[in-house]
Amino acid sequence: MGLFDLFGGSKKATELDAARSDENKKLMREIFDKKIDNGSEYAIVYAYSEDIGGANFAVIRTVSYKYRNFILGYRESDLSLVFLEVSPDLSQVGEALAYKPQDVKRKNFVKMAGSYYLQYGSSFKKEFFNFFVPETIDDILNLDWYDEETFAYVDQREEHSSWVAFWNKFCK
Incomplete structure (x- = not known):
């Protein structure tokens, strides 16, 4: 056991169910193409966000987590991003959110947390959005709070x- 194992630095690799993953990617493509105009022009990846809420009640403090899943479409020609919210089993589809570099006030990638950051809105009302684009299934399955x-x-x-190369262009 190494020093980093003490701090959770080493995670067990999981066996990839390639057929299941490929089927979900195929379904993501079908959903995106049906819901988004010219959807086939976009490359897509899976992304999720984590919204943290909390409340203080005199002595008790509560923290809640809400996760949202997205099919994230990106197009190089006009550097546009489209977030299409979906259920984890890809059976339900929500509304699409579209962004272009000129719509976004600030963009960032926090390497240590592995999260991407968009800030938009006016100077009076700043809105922001953090999201994650996992590279491997281990990036999801090894989360302590993972469930199906x-x-x-x-x-x-x-x-x-391809996503990382696009993000670097989008941030310039």
Whole structure:
């Protein structure tokens, strides 16, 4: 056992169910193409966000977590992002949110947390959005709070490098 194992630095690798992941990617593509105009022009990846809420009641403090799943479409030609909210089992689809670099006030990637950050809105009302784009299924399955009802089962090793290259262009 190494020093980093004491702090959770080493996670057990899981065996990839490639057929399940490929089926989910195929379903994501079908959903995105049906819901978004010219959807086939976008490359897609799976993404999720974590919304943390809390309340203080005199002595008791509560913290709640809400996870949202997205099919994240990105197009190089006009550097546009489209977040299409979906249920973890990909059976339900919500509304799409679209962003272009000129719509976003600030963009960032926090490497230590593995999260991407968008800030938009006016100077009076700043709104922000944190999201994660996992590279491998281990990035999801090794989360302490993972369960089947919270996250989609998608491994995107091939797609992730294309996403990172797009994000770097989007942030310039």
